[in-house]
Amino acid sequence: MTGQNNRKRTLALTFWLVGMAICALIVSRTTFTTDLSAFLPQSPTKEQGVLLDQLRDGIVARLILTGVEGADAPTRAAISKGMAERLRADPAFVTVNNGEPVNSARDQAFLFGNRYLLSSAVTPERFTVEGMHAALSDSIALLASPAGLMVKGLLPRDPTGELMGLLEGMAGTRRPHLQNGAWASRDGARALLLAQTRATGADIDAQQHAMRQIRASFDAVRVSLGAAATSATLVMTGPGVFAVNSRDTIEREVTRLSIISTLIIVALLLMVYRSFLALALGLMPVISGALVGVVAVSLGFGMVHGITLGFGTTLIGEAVDYSIYLFMQSRAAGPGRAGSSETEASDWLRDFWPTIRLGVLTSIVGFACLLLSSFPGLAQLGLYSIAGLVSAALVTRFVLPHLLPADFRIRDVSAIGARIARLAHYAPLLRWPLALITLLAVLVLIQHRGTLLNPELSSLSPVSLADQATDARLRADIGAPDVRYMVVVSAADSEAALQSAERIAAQLTPLVSQGTLVAFESPSRYLPSIATQRTRQASLPGDDLPQRLEAASAGLPIRATVLQPFLADVAAAKIRAPLQRADMDKTSMALAVDSLLFQRGASWTAVLPLTGPPTGLDAAPIRAALVAAGQPNALFVDLKAESNKLYSGYLREAALLSLGGLAGILVLLMFALRSPMRVARVLLPLVAVVITLVAIFALCGHRMTILHLVGLLLVVAVGSNYALFFSNGDEAGAISAQTLTSLAFANIATVAGFGLLGFSQVPVLQAIGITVGPGAVMALIFAASFGGARSVKAG
């Protein structure tokens, strides 16, 4: 008998150890990520694809906006210049802009040297005698104007004013103010610097490195400037900065929460068990569950998100329940019998395991619906929970009983049990008040039905409101366009993409003069398609230009001889090779083109950002323009609307899945309990808890996100255990004081685990915490009041 048990024990232990070793091996090779795009969909619509692409790889995602505050204006400008000098030499950055004219000479040389290929004013009409006469008159008038000083030198080579035309076209972009030779905010309180990283915004390690470099350059320059600069401070913002900060926050929180909740639960278990052995055994299912959960997610998704890990700490709160039930209820299972712990354990398996098994199954059914979510984050949470709970339960069932030493005894908690039983005795008194509360809650829900859910994706963002405000401020200062609207068109090669962009631009231009659009950008402005460049070359006159010019200058105070350089420039422009992207290297225009024209896989994408009026952009005329441009597959994307649509899609889906989960639980209970009455008795308190909880959120003005829904599902999962025990009391005779005590301790452990999350700064974790923490307590009270009454009395 003992030998057989020893064999069983060895087998179970070996099994467990081998399993854990394999899990540890897989975990050690797992990629952990905090990239929030993991919480974005995998199979998006085309518009959502654009959104995600911009979030991950877009130029906007590579910008780090930096502000220098404090000290005085000349010092801030000096810091900005010093930082820029250092950062420009740093390979981590593609460009660093702070208003210093580092590129301007090169930019102007580029524009001037390529003016006949770049200017949309270059048409055959422009170079007729009449066209040139008009252009020359214009240039002469400009010469006489206050701006004449600046254009005089250009006249012999550019008498038709193509450069001025080009500059006018590009002047639409707003630029920050200059103060002491460096960009400054409108109110002058802050020096500004804009850095573009070489790495994508999604490469958080590289973003973190870039941030460190910026901080290091700031520190170094500040020290070198001495006392004047001591009060200067640095602020940074941008998508990359957000990603880095989010990761820091998530990592910090996950670590902190895991440690604290572990400590609390360990303290609680020690207090109850008064035995380190019992503690170690009690934590076994928890640790196994957490480990298997990570492994399952790692194998299923290829990587594990930090938020999933944070969520994992909550699992401690639920998985620990199983061992609490085992240890405490084992005593109850065999009361009066002086048997060994083993027989007690097998008694427990007989008396209580079916109830717990049903509870675990209920949880699994509830979480299984999350697996179906197209929100990868939710699917991860679902898989983690299922794998974790199943293994915790299996370890409790098949491994733990064999490991209990023969003389295993936890502290006698019957005194506490008696007290709890007395309390539970009064629980039914709460039945009617609770029913009333639930009824009121239903009324609240009906009243607030439109505003229960938060439709903004940003509600999930781990970026603090203060950081968001800093971002908005710096963005406004620097005039960085809040890229919200864009037209996106893809083609097989860059030439085709540019041609499409040109056709679209031609249709958008009238919308600007009509006021529908304030402005728009196009890569073709900086790099026209080869076809367009050839057309422009063809519109330049050939050998007859001298004659035409002679005729055009008749009556004007300019001699054609002065304009010899013009003739030479036009002749050269007419036969030169078309402008390529490589010709733009080291100019500001290269940055513009790269951000607006890029390769994705096999195809090229051109992006035309649109600036709408403050009242918002009407989509209809834009879509009409796309059709008129003969670009039916060009997309008009409103990034904000798209991200909210994406999120509300998730939200709807999560709501449906939660209902599905509930239905699944219902079916399961019907199958297991085979009595609609008993099913109702189990589910009624849980439904009442959910309704009341949602009503409390509504009354507090706290709008629920997708994670609150997950939290509600957890409440049902955890609460189903309580409800099953209480309703089970009917058949198994009485719910004993021991069982009650185990439920109370399990509840405290759960509340400790989840409640802590409520203090998290990560909205995703906080949402779950504030839902499950109070929800678990309410579930116990509701279950005791609705289900437990008779059974306690009967005992």
Add this chain to the structure above:
Amino acid sequence: MTLTRFRRPLHTLLYTLLLGLPVFAHAADWNIDALMTSLAQVKPGRATFTEKKTISLLDRPVESSGELSYSPPDRLEKRTLKPKPEAMLVEGGVLTFQRGQQKHTVQLAEYPELTGFIDSIRGTLAGDRKTLERSFRLKLEGPAERWLLTLTPTNPKMATSVHLIRIAGLRDDVRSIEVIQTDGDRSLMNIERMSAR
């Protein structure tokens, strides 16, 4: 220039005769500071101008005319009416050009040469010696009734394009601004203060 020099005694005589003012009475006190002090007291005002630019690229000078308005200390607007309407407004560190539909705003700090040039006019109008001396060496000739202030650029960048700027006036009234560029191109702007309305 030679003409002006000859004319000066003539004017002085004329003023003495017509107004009976003791023209030379304050001659000893007349210096750059005195000029600046009297200019600094000027209230916001408007004037008409005619400008003649002589540019080597062009066969004949280009003439333009319009209105000037100035509000101390740093707002200067030049509104050209002929031959083509256009406007230039300098306010603080921002310069705005308007030609037809086009409007450009540039920050003076981005164009140091332009800044010096604008400061020469604005500084004179405001009687701001400090600003003027930041970019120019000042030389004052003539009496208060017919002074001539010559500004020679000290800023090397500016010196490559501007040879000198000559501003002539009568007490606190700036009458003409002449800019002579290093390449020989020049512009002369005559200013006529509009009577207070």
